Amino acid sequence: MRVADWQEALAAHGPFTRVVVAEVKGSVPREPGAELRVWPHRFEGTIGGGQLEFEALARARGRIGRRVERIPLGPAMGQCCGGAVTLCYERITESQVPRAGEMLRAVAMTPETPAPLFVHRAQARARDRGERPALRFGGGWLLEPVDPPKQPLWIWGAGHVGRALVNVLEPLGTLAITWVDTDARRFPEASQGPARLIAENPADLVPLSPANAQHVIATYSHALDLELCHRLLSQGFAGCGLIGSATKWVRFRNRLRILGHSDAQISRIACPIGDPTLGKAPEAIAIGIAGALLKTLSVQSDRAGTAIPRKGRAG
Incomplete structure (x- = not known):
């Protein structure tokens, strides 16, 4: 994720619900890290058009909190991709924007879930070596790099x-x-x-x-x-x-x-x-x-x- 994108979105339109592709298996419309920023009457970005995005927009506008949804695209959406996608939903306000200098963002998508080992290791490497992690989802936690270099x-x-x-x-x-x-x-x-x-x-x-x-x-x-x-x-x-x-x-x-x-x-x-x-x-x-x-x-x-x-x- 990019801090500037969130800051600009918040300044222009206020808090939003973020929908991010956290994990994929098989053939899917978009790659991990693709995201939607959703407000009641507008959205930015895309997780892949069609039924998947239509349903994600509807859920995001339902003012849900943090939520994980695993979707087999064929059975659940009638799409021909044949793969499965994991979506993470969360409400983004100013308090969720990473501070200057932070290299990773780790979020518990399910309440009261202790951070898995891969999160602790990524935090240590970021602190000690300045390494940004690859996006990863597991154990109910979403780990992603902040401002990965272009x-x-x-x-x-x-x-x-x-x-x-x-x-x-x-x-x-x-x-x-x-x-x-x-x-x-x-x-x-x-x-x-x-x-x-x-x-x-x-x-x-x-x-x-x-x-x-x-x-x-x-x-x-x-x-x-x-x-x-x-x-x-x-x-x-x-x-x-x-x-x-x-x-x-x-x-x-x-x-x-x-x-x-x-x-x-x-x-x-x-x-x-x-x-x-x-x-x-x-x-x-x-x-x-x-x-x-x-x-x-x-x-x-x-x-x-x-x-x-x-x-x-x-x-």
Whole structure:
């Protein structure tokens, strides 16, 4: 859970009932941690549309207290998923918002239930090592990380593809996007959104990017694209994808070799990226790139050299 989301929701609309997916088995609409924030006449978030969410909204508006509900989706809801989901309900007021610096939240969902061993161990690791736990439900207790770190993503270029990619990825809320270009006028007008960096030569900003960042290079200049590839290969990254055709990438590979990079290093950059079957419109290209990126991130691999998967020609 994210403290800022709760604070904003409470400030805007007052106390709410939270419905969180605590545990899943088999095929289900959403993953553990997905949540609804429910008020009498509105809601935010989703645990998966359809009958499950419809019933959860009705229960949440019934002003129930803390409650755990285990639902086999087929028999109970007539849904075709075939799995089962455990939902936790609780009323959220200002007193339930974690304090600054807290790394985990542990809540007894059933009254007078002593905390199980996994809760005590997670609390000790958070206190002694600064570790955030993974979400876990058991023994009547819900344990979840507070403000888990977002995956850094650097998007180089605020042109048509860059804008479309931000529009696709930003609403997910799981990425810390840094958007880079040469002029503030190249960005869309907006009071909020990803962090924006401006530099006459954006490649000079490469040292600011963290080693675990994913990168998408989509600038207006092939020369700048090449310099970004060169500097990123010299510094290191978790994954990198480059907009371009197969012909462009052949030329880039040759030039990167001349600049001193080995074939093994160069192959860490994925080019072309996207899915040519979706079309050449910026929005279609962005959807293909976003899909490949999300597949990479879903693997949860922290192995160095993970790259955005290739697929065909992006433009």
